[in-house]
Amino acid sequence: MSLFWNFIAYFEDSALADNIRENDNLFPLIESIHVVALCLVVGSIFMLDLRLLGLASTKRPVGRLANAILPVTWGAFAVAFITGFLMFMSNATKYLANGYFVAKMCLLLIAGLNMIVFHVISARDLPQWEKQASPPLRARLAGAFSILFWISIVACGRWIGFTMAPH
Amino acid sequence: MNALLSELSKWLAATSLSHSIQTAGWIIPTLQTIHILSVAVVFASAMLVDFRMFRLFEREVPLPQVMQRFLPAIWPVLVILLLTGSLLIIAEPRRSLVNSTFQLKMLLLVIAIVLTATLQRGTAASPAFWEQDRGHRIAGRLVATASILVWSGILLAGRWIAYTQAG
Numbered sequence: 001m002s003l004f005w006n007f008i009a010y011f012e013d014s015a016l017a018d019n020i021r022e023n024d025n026l027f028p029l030i031e032s033i034h035v036v037a038l039c040l041v042v043g044s045i046f047m048l049d050l051r052l053l054g055l056a057s058t059k060r061p062v063g064r065l066a067n068a069i070l071p072v073t074w075g076a077f078a079v080a081f082i083t084g085f086l087m088f089m090s091n092a093t094k095y096l097a098n099g100y101f102v103a104k105m106c107l108l109l110i111a112g113l114n115m116i117v118f119h120v121i122s123a124r125d126l127p128q129w130e131k132q133a134s135p136p137l138r139a140r141l142a143g144a145f146s147i148l149f150w151i152s153i154v155a156c157g158r159w160i161g162f163t164m165a166p167h
Numbered sequence: 168m169n170a171l172l173s174e175l176s177k178w179l180a181a182t183s184l185s186h187s188i189q190t191a192g193w194i195i196p197t198l199q200t201i202h203i204l205s206v207a208v209v210f211a212s213a214m215l216v217d218f219r220m221f222r223l224f225e226r227e228v229p230l231p232q233v234m235q236r237f238l239p240a241i242w243p244v245l246v247i248l249l250l251t252g253s254l255l256i257i258a259e260p261r262r263s264l265v266n267s268t269f270q271l272k273m274l275l276l277v278i279a280i281v282l283t284a285t286l287q288r289g290t291a292a293s294p295a296f297w298e299q300d301r302g303h304r305i306a307g308r309l310v311a312t313a314s315i316l317v318w319s320g321i322l323l324a325g326r327w328i329a330y331t332q333a334g
Contacts, residue, residue, distance in 0.1 A: 032326040035203070036319050042204065043211020047237075057236050060228070068225045072215065154207075155200045162196050 008096070011089035020090035027090065034083035038157070040076035042150050044069050052143030054134030062123075062130040062139070091164070100163055104156035111149040118142040169265060176260035188258035195258055202251040205244050206322060212237040213283055213318050220286070220297065220311035231294040238287045245280075262332040272324035275317050282314040 011017060020026050048069050050056035057065055088095050095101045122138040129135055179185055188194045218224035219233045256263050263269040286307070289296040297307035 028327060028330045032323040035326045036322045039207040039210045039322060040214060043207035046208060047211065072218070072224065151204060154203055158196050158200045158203065
């Protein structure tokens, strides 16, 4: 555990973290970019989830749609991750003590697991059903859970702003 | 104009609805969460169509089909944004109405709506409209570029409202 806290302290005590804390415009700027990126992440994931639920893009094979959308999702996720980490490192100890932050990180992991389970197990026979307007139950469940997890992630993110002491 | 908005803020802040929303601590973050999730849907939809104008997304699918999939959803979701946004204004009128960042956001929103409607209407007039010749392709890409910048500006301004509010 001390390795973890050394790791946290290394980032929190860095000059960069100090700059983000002290500069009046840097944190809002990073946060604004985070919002733009996360909107693209969540919005694009919802489109894929709605396809899995059979509610949108029903004429487009699931695999084709996923190949088109996921590069956008991952590109935006990289930006959201970097900006998120920059905000985190500016006040790491306080964020780790915030229940909504911890919940958000857990939910991100769960959303990731849901995606891995879908890709590795549920979508093994994708070519057999990807053209169906309404995919099999296991795919619809993956889509429904994904929407649920991402709504919770955004809600936790918003609640962090209301429960963290101002800088 | 600002004097008028200032009067309106005072009046709104004195309404019982404003008081009720302010008193129950969970309402504002909940409204903001719904607002951000709706922004995510509108923003991702607009961005994917803009990327398609540059042939960076779903290039093997005809443009009218891509637009038909992503653009119509924007309008009903904008109504949700208008409703949650209005409630947020009623709750904290001085935070937004007399805030120049909020006013900029509203101006950008009008421009974004015009740009998105322009893309949709061109294709509605004739399916090949944006791809019929070099001139239309360039015009389409200019509209798409403006759309990417203006929608991103709306999100950036939206987050920045919190940092420029009066008092």
